[in-house]
Amino acid sequence: MFEMAADHVRFSSDFELIGGYLSPVSDAYRKAGLASAEHRVAMCQLAVDQTSDWLMVDTWEPIQKEYQPTAVVLDHFDHEINTVRKGVDAGNGTRKPVRIALLAGADLIHTMSTPGVWSEKDLDHILGKYGSFIVERSGTDIDEALASLQPWKDNIHVIQQLIQNDVSSTKIRLFLRREMSVRYLIPVPVIHYIEQHHLYEDDGMEKGKERQEGRSG
Numbered sequence: 001m002f003e004m005a006a007d008h009v010r011f012s013s014d015f016e017l018i019g020g021y022l023s024p025v026s027d028a029y030r031k032a033g034l035a036s037a038e039h040r041v042a043m044c045q046l047a048v049d050q051t052s053d054w055l056m057v058d059t060w061e062p063i064q065k066e067y068q069p070t071a072v073v074l075d076h077f078d079h080e081i082n083t084v085r086k087g088v089d090a091g092n093g094t095r096k097p098v099r100i101a102l103l104a105g106a107d108l109i110h111t112m113s114t115p116g117v118w119s120e121k122d123l124d125h126i127l128g129k130y131g132s133f134i135v136e137r138s139g140t141d142i143d144e145a146l147a148s149l150q151p152w153k154d155n156i157h158v159i160q161q162l163i164q165n166d167v168s169s170t171k172i173r174l175f176l177r178r179e180m181s182v183r184y185l186i187p188v189p190v191i192h193y194i195e196q197h198h199l200y201e202d203d204g205m206e207k208g209k210e211r212q213e214g215r216s217g
C-alpha cells in the first residue's frame, strides 16, 4: 500500500514524498492474534530494510505502555519531524516543514463512521490537521466509507488499487497456522523470522479444527 501511495503522490498530486513510516501498534492494543510488539517491530524492520530506500520503522508507538490513539501517534511524528528536527532540508540552506498524513486502507476509514471507535475530536484532528491517503480495499465500499467524512473531504486522498491486492494480515496468520505457504505474499526475511521464532503456530487442537473447517469450506 505504501508503493501505491507513492505512485499516487508522484503522478496524481502536488505533494512531494519525503518518507514513509511503519508504526506498529503497542501490545496494550490487545488485538487478538497479534505477536508481541518486539516481534512486530523486528518483522517490519526486516520487511523494509532490504526492500525499500524510503520506508522506515518508528518504535515510539510500539514501546508505549499504554495504547496511543492514532491522533496522538500523528502528533508524535509531527513533533519529532517538524519541532525537533525543524522539518527537512529545502535544498537552499533552509529547512521546510513536512506535512504528516495517515496512510490507511478503506476498511480502517470505514470504521471512522462506526459509533464509539473514534472520537469526534480525534477525527477532526486526524483528518482536519493532518489528512489521510486511503487505499481502496476489496470488500469496502469507498463511497460509504467516506459518506460521513465529507467535512474533511479536501484532506482525504483516495488511492485506486490498479492491481487488486487482497492480502490481509489475518489471512497470512491463518495460512501460517495451517502450515500453508506465504512465499511471495510477504518478504522472505520475514518468513524466516516467523519460522525461527515459531510465531503464529497454534496447538494441535486449533490446527485440527482449522483443517476441518478448511475442508468443509
Ligand SMILES: Nc1ncnc2c1ncn2[C@@H]1O[C@H](COP(=O)(O)OP(=O)(O)OP(=O)(O)O)[C@@H](O)[C@H]1O
Residues within 6 Å of the ligand: 001, 103, 104, 105, 106, 107, 108, 135, 136, 137, 138, 165, 166, 167, 168, 169, 170, 171
Ligand atoms: N490488501 C490491502 N489493501 C488495502 N489496505 C490494506 C490492505 N492490507 C492492509 N491494509 C491497511 O493497512 C493498515 C494496517 O492493517 P492491519 O495491520 O490491521 O492489517 P489487515 O490486513 O487490515 O488486518 P486484518 O487482516 O485484521 O484486516 C490498515 O489501514 C488496513 O486498512
Ligand SMILES: NC(=O)c1ccc[n+]([C@@H]2O[C@H](COP(=O)(O)O)[C@@H](O)[C@H]2O)c1
Residues within 6 Å of the ligand: 025, 029, 031, 068, 069, 070, 071, 108, 111, 117, 118, 119, 122
Ligand atoms: N480511535 C483511534 O485512534 C483508533 C481506532 C481504531 C483503530 N485505530 C488504529 O488503527 C490501526 C489498525 O487497527 P485495527 O487493526 O484494529 O483495524 C491501529 O494502529 C489502531 O491504533 C485507531
